[in-house]
Amino acid sequence: MSAMKLIVPALALTALIACTPKDEKACDTMAVASAQLSLRGPDGAVVSGATVRYEFDDGSGGVTEADCDEWEPGEYVCGYEISGELRISIAAEGFEDAEHTVEVGLTEDECHVETVMETVTLTALDCADDAQRWAMQVTVTSEDGAPLADADVQWGPDVQDDVPYEACEPTDVMGDWLCGAGESGELLLLVEAEGYAHELLAVDVPVDECGRTVPQLITVALAAE
Secondary structure (H helix, E strand, O other), rough: OOOHHHHHHHHHHHOOOOOOOOOOOOOOOOEEEEEEEEEOOOOOOOOOOOOOEEEEEEEOEEEEEOEEEEOOOEEEEEEEEOEEEEEEEEEEOOOEEEEEEEEEEOOOOOOOOOOEEEEEEOOEEEOOOOOOOOOEEEEEOOOOEOOOOOEEEEEEEEEOOOOOEEEEEOOOOEEEEEEEEOOOOEEEEEEEEEEOOOEEEEEOOOOOOOOEEOOOOEEEEEOOO
């Protein structure tokens, strides 16, 4: 990256006011970047498209947060003319989230910050685990907490079409069922039991960073009719 990318004309940053050093020589009216991070993977490859944010104590007891700018692929500039501690959070697809802290000082004449330039190596996600994951683990009880082992538990996609529900699989634990192997997104859960009012629930099942189903633990307490 060229040095010019670390400096922005003050006309574009009206909130910045040039300081006046003790020798009364006027400081120039340019804004200098506080931190520049180069993001790399374990193999040294450039990591672009990351979400990089920084925060700092604003001096009044509060915390200010803002986005870092990706000037070039894998090169992120965080803040301008902010001195002190910058706490930087990094989120990139295929990598573990990371936290990084830099301490930004001032030049000798105290006119500008001294840009901190560092390389951050991210840790790749371990997505090798291919074990079967159920969308929902459902426990069915009466209102007083007694397990209902004879309940009928079914699941289906949350769509307008007339899609038949699929039966959930009972476990060895009385009143527990597993539903929707490997499924994710908006699902419907239907629970019925003789002598009880049925329940129809909409369940949002997310995926993790590796695209794997994140099981949802659900307890359904049926009311007696």
